[in-house]
Amino acid sequence: MDEYSPSSSASAPQMRFGKIDDLISRVAVGIDGARKFLFSQQHEEGYWCGELEADTTLESDYILLHTLFGTGSQERFDKAARYILNHQNEDGGWSIYAAGPRISPLR
Secondary structure (H helix, E strand, O other), X not given: OOOOOOOOOOOOOOOOOHHHOOHHHHHHHHHHHHHHXXXXXXXXXXXXXXXXXXXXXXXXXXXXXXXXXXXXXHHHHHHHHHHHHHOOOOOOOEOOOOOXXXXXXXX
16 A cells, blocks of 8 residues: 555544534524524414515616506606615615615625
8 A cells, every 4th residue: 555545544534624613513503593483483374474675676676667668657656766765875875675784886
């Protein structure tokens, strides 16, 4: 046998990664906690109920698509535009979730 061949008498080296050595156990704990929380929120009939929220992209898309298709109403456009402006951050941008930081594709 040469020095690179596996030896039956030598044990396999243990890989060490420092801070991520216990990553699998930490991820498993996180998954278990999330699973328990989700099941605690489930109704007896098997469904979950919660408010559906998104950023202002839905309203922006609504205005754009109905304008392109020539459908929709000015009243609804105005309502969607007010919603968009009411969710604008102080710096003039928009976030992708409620009270989140500004996200800009131009950065």
